[in-house]
Amino acid sequence: MAACCGGTPHAGRDRCTLNTSSSPHGPYSQKSCCSKEEDIHAVSSSCDTNKSCLQDVCGIDSDHQEEYIGLDSKDIESATAITEHITLNVRGLTCAGCENKLFKSLDAIHGVHNVRTSLVMSQAEFDLDPGAESVDKIIQYIAKSTGFACHRVSTHGQSLDILVPGDARDFIKRKRPLGVESLLALNKQTVRITYNARFVGARDLLDCLFGRSITLAPPRLHPEVESGIKQVRRAAFMTALSTMLTIPVLILAWAPLPEHEILYGAISLTLATVVQIVVAGPFYPSAIKALLFTRVIEMDLLVVLSTSAAYIFSVIAFGYQVRGRPLSTRAFFETSTLLVTLIMLGRLVSAFARHKAVESISIRSLQIGTAILVDSDGRGGQKIDARMLQYGDTFKVIPDARIPTDGIVVSGESEVDESNVTGEVIPIEKSPGSNIIAGSVNGSGTLTVRLTRLPGENTISEIAAMVDAAKFSKPKIQELADRVASFLVPVIVVLSLIAFVIWIAVGKAIQHRSTGSAAVNAMTYSISVLIVSCPCAIGLAVPLVVVIAGGVAAKYGVVFKTAETIEIARKVSHVIFDKTGTLTKGELSVLAEDYFSESQSVAASIALGLTMNSKHPVSAALAAHLQARGVEPLLIENVKSVTGSGMEGTLNGVSVCGGNSRWLDVQGVPQVTSLLSQGLTVFCISLDGDLLSVYGLDDSLRPDAMSTVTELQRRDIAVSLVSGDDDGAVRKIGHQLGISPLQVRSRYSARDKQRYVKAIMDHKDGGKIVLFCGDGTNDAVALAQANIGLHMNSGTDVAQSAADAVLVRPALSGIIILIDLSQAAFRRIIFNFSWSFIYNTFAILLAAGAFVDVRIPPRYAGLGELFSVLPVILIALQLRWFKRG
Template sequence: MAPDLEAQGIGVEHVVLSVSGMTCTGCETKLIRNLSAVAGVKNLKTSLILSRAEFDVDLSVLRVKDAIRYLERTTEFRYDLINSSGSSMEVIVSEDLSCFLGRPTPEGVTEMTAIGKNNVRVVFDPQVVGSRDLIEEHWAGIATLAPTRGDPALRAGRKHVYHVGYMTAASAALTVPVLVMAWAPIPKREMAYSAASLALATLVQVVIAGPFYPKALKALVFSRVIEMDLLIVLSTSAAYVFSLVSFAYLAAGNPLPTGQFFETSTLLITLIMVGRYVAALARQKAVESISIRSLQTQNAFLVDGPDSLEGREIDVRLLQYGDIFMVVPDTRVPTDGTILSGSTEVDESMLTGESCPVEKTPGFSVIAGTINCSGTLLVRTTRLPGDNTISTIATMVDAAKLSKPKMQELADKVASYFVPVIVALTVVTFAIWIAVGVNVQGKTGSQAAIQSITYAITVLIVSCPCAIGLAVPMVVVFASGIAAEQGVIFKSAGAIEAAHKTSHVVFDKTGTLTQGKLGVAAEHHLEDGESRLPLLLGLVGHSKHPVSVAVSDHLRRKGVLATTIQSVNSVTGRGMEGQLGEKTLQAGNAGWLNFPDHPTVQTVTTQGFTTFCFAIDGKLCSVFGLRDSLRDDALDVVAKLQRRSISVHVVSGDDDGPVQNIASILGIPAGNVKARSSPADKRTYVQNLLAESSGQMEPVVLFCGDGTNDAVALAQATVGVHMNAGSDIAQSAADVVLMRPALSGLITVIDTSKVAVRRIKFNFVWSFVYNTFAVFLAAGAFVKVRIPPEFAGLGELVSVLPVIIAALLLRWTKI
């Protein structure tokens, strides 16, 4: 039952816990069932690979501390709080901890929690108070910033690996003497050796295997889950108890013919621990290898002002909003900011995948983790290290790792039945070998029972559901991490599972297929119109409208010098108007200027260009045709999609002419093009594609867009892909975010999905083959060939390593 907890607060807090001791799917199921039973816990997500649980806590119902305490009592796992709402830092206190915690809380500090003998975790609102102000002003001489310990999730994972390693080493140290006394060619001192073996085996059973008992029993009592730990408890206990009984017979002077096999239980436990240590180590290395947060630099050079190069080096965690820091050549940018002075080239390949450095001048933004190549920069902080681009990407990648595709549901269902089936097979194996021993081999009942126990123990321990449980999440972790390194962020594991089956790709036009930046593609002048271009530049040169900016840039590149125009007005939705002496100057769309049927205008319009006209006193002087330039890789990407028999579509809010023109250039059939589309129209278009049926295959629609008006279609599509330069609303609706401004990311999305699903299928096949063969071999189905019970503990290692290796090889797979 969930605890009866008193209301302690208001609002909702997002909690991220690192879980030590969660080693199999049964463990994960136990955690889910226990957390789901707690009132006030919502939006629960867990990850076996990350050893993590995320959930929201309704503070009007439950305190976070109470939730953690309840979980520790019912699951026997250890939990570390690695994240909650607000910014946080860890400080080392020089005075008595109770005195420090009893001090008046500075404004902006929301929580202070003791996490060690002299350490305190401080949660604060960085908009109210900065970390440096707290350390250097409020707590000067009392508290100092604790040494950085890297990504808290990785740190918690390493802590678990170390613990398992220590326990494995201790188990091995206690087991080796037992093996020597049992197998080594030394003088036989049966009673002395048996007594020593009993003492050592008891230590192994109590100290090393002891933690398995409460875990297994609490899983059974609180969660009604029969998990892998129960198999370990049953098998090792059976071997130990049998040997204990045999030792009692020996001490009584009536030894059993089989003797004791304390080496079986001790070696079994040691091999299980070796398997778990190797699996935990491999999982940890896998997570570390694709950690985006490792790009975060640890130090920043804080300068005294916007015109100063003097300052001091500080821990990057002490940066505050508005701080100015210096970035010297060949160093990483510590956090997101805006350049105040200096020019340089920045290597943004960690974000965009593009190898060519990007030119940066004052006013440009720089991104955390990117590398400054040449010049020295002064940058004003706009986002703190705990909430910068690196953190944002890492959060989105973690969200994909924590989400579960449909394949995982199948794996979880199989794993939930696995242990009960193995227990049933163990009982059947024991019964069969009793019958075989007595009726076929002519053994006595006790001899047959002893033989049956060894077969039953082997069946119990050789099987392993861990490979099934890791089959999907291990691949998802690697696939999402490797894709992130190429600038593709999967926000959900479902997108990884579905994208390879894409049958339709629907593009928005402006900002997606095109760069969203207009350029002059055609230019026509009537009579002496070209000589009057300085007047046009003077009229539109200061306008921020995209059409005016495009024409102004074009004229400046031609070397045109602007004439000063007085009384310039912007006419919304139409153009610009101004006066020069007695002359009235107008520039804008042909409809406003009453030239829609002019032959020159018609020439430009039929070419699919956006038309821009310039007139003096109502007389047409110049006509410009503007076109939004295609992205450099648009033609290549559309061709690749079509070669894969994927139907390509364009749905845009733009006029029919420009949309059809873009589609024609890209080779997209006219029937797959829809112009003048509202957000609702785009959603309907996607819905119609999803409603189509092609045999037994359900359509999979991938929609790629960038604007707020694309958000509905992004959410409607099977896989919504967002170009990162667009709006936050569209990004929130998407399943995938392309961090680089290139459509080639779509090919990466599909190829990553294809490779990942293949690996998942391989893992499922391997899990089935291994467990089937191992159980038959352990049960003695092959009669003359069997697995000795003392070596059955290697099963976990043999079953899990291929799954981990299959995922690890994704690093060297060309995507």
């Protein structure tokens, strides 16, 4: 095998080793064209000198490589296996019963854990243990037990759809180059490549590894949107087919035509049979599989029972008529056909609404499809598909154009509108060194940008992933809805039987009908009861609102990661703020500095060496200040953060510490006391316990801090301020914002913050719903403790992972938006529940004949799904026009 992309053959083996030279297409380290399986075999048969292969190929770090030397490929793959997260697109989900059936089927499979399903997204996700059934086997089982068609969705790595010569199924059998994680045939000509963009770029992948005979496929919609379109199209086709077959039956039954009952009956029988087999046919296996495999009685069973009863009776009645012995009640094929048609119409409306809900709030629609590629100096200008961008690229953004992906401005100045992504309505000035985000719109200037994140992992993708995660989560009120929906179908079956028995008795005893006539009349009431009620409205009452609320919140720069957040945010009674980077900008400036060393330059160099790589606002501000003075850092080794206190390291074996005055126990030093009395944040540096230098820093409030705190207090929501900073600095901010001194806490460690949050939540006067807003690593435990942890996006990844919601732009007004949106969403959920309860109660009473002079005939009972679901859909969709106060 020849080496590719400049790789050099590995001695003794037919593979390419790491090439540290830069690729002409970007700064990639090109590796071999061998598959991962080949590399593992090579490792297992190699000596200790090839441990680097274990790191490169298998991802095994150096501390654990000894135990893998000598193992064959299967042993290594087994030993390094980890739980796999799987996401499936599911076709066929139409109601809460379907979702329940899917959940039970997946949950019953050995090795499958943490199952989550979404009716609105038509998706399921779960964790799969190593050694469990393959994903293909699981998909086959789901199809067998539920009738749903599934396919896997790739959720990691970059993906690229390509058109291949020949059969795609043959193409995916070839050996995968290193960096390519999977090959999936989407159809006969299209293959989806999932690859690790850190190993190989998109252009390198096509040009070098697969050859120029491969072309890029047209872009596809996101799986959840694509799945929704397919479901709507299928529902529309089946509804149209059923309508075309039903109309002639209705004409033959209701129009004033010449008497040809046998002929009309034969035509109606033929058309009704086609409707029953082709249109209603899929309901039968679905209902039967639900009963056999998951013991679930779902809406499809009601459709099967009602339409089958009407159809079978009509066939029997027509048979008697042909024999010349007509029954007292003639055949009513129009009932079964119209019933099926109206049910399909209701399903179509429901599917269309779910699709529009997902499509309208999809943040991914902000991703532009093209980029203008230039060289590192900004020269040239080749327009390429944005999917072909790779690390090391530089692209140009012309005036009024949407930005293709995240990057750093290299040259040019302009104003950028980020409102679509962050909710910030005021354009932001950008100049060299500024960060720009995908989906925002450039102003009148031209920008040259160095790419920092690819389209598949940029800000848009990150926000969309968090929004998707919330769609899978379910608030507690959804559990109530699921229980009601699961009980409703069996209750309806029982009620239909009761109605049947009662009306036979009424027909015999009061109406003096014959037994046959009374039974036929009772059956019409029973059929109406079966089909007029609709659990679908209850099933959609919560998830449709949650999905739309998630998209609306994201457009205002607020992303909630769990559905429970949107449920309880309306009840927030206490908001606790961190100070630095939350209420303040976190852009500190050094206002004063004192040195206690004979050599100030050495002391400054030690301070810079300790803080230069820190992301903490205080350390970063100090480092920037010293670098601006031209200070050269000394090499400080073993630097580590001490949460809530500061940093420590070693200089030539001597301990160096930097942090607050309490941690270093220097509060009594006059210079320190003076800075503290001025309300400044004090940062001290010590060497082997001796104070070297002291710095006084100040910060400014965020522009919307005052208005946000004032609005919260106006709503009778208590506000607290907790910080690890010194008392003077914290109380200064608290006073500026009008926060009661009793609600201000300074010098709080991470554990202190958590205890403070817990104490408020467990208050003896009644537990409160607490929202904690912070941004630093030392806020993570408090964010996790609070009912709602709200993370400022300018903070650390650790804090974000612990939070329940994220402010995409660091604007505190997002708290008000979250509370208001929660209230709006909850009102709609309550309306939906109320409407579902009222509708089902009166519809069942009408269908059962409780009102003597008014009833719902069986043929019109299918309108029930449409009338019950439509208000729920409209009320949920209205949330799209939510406006912040």
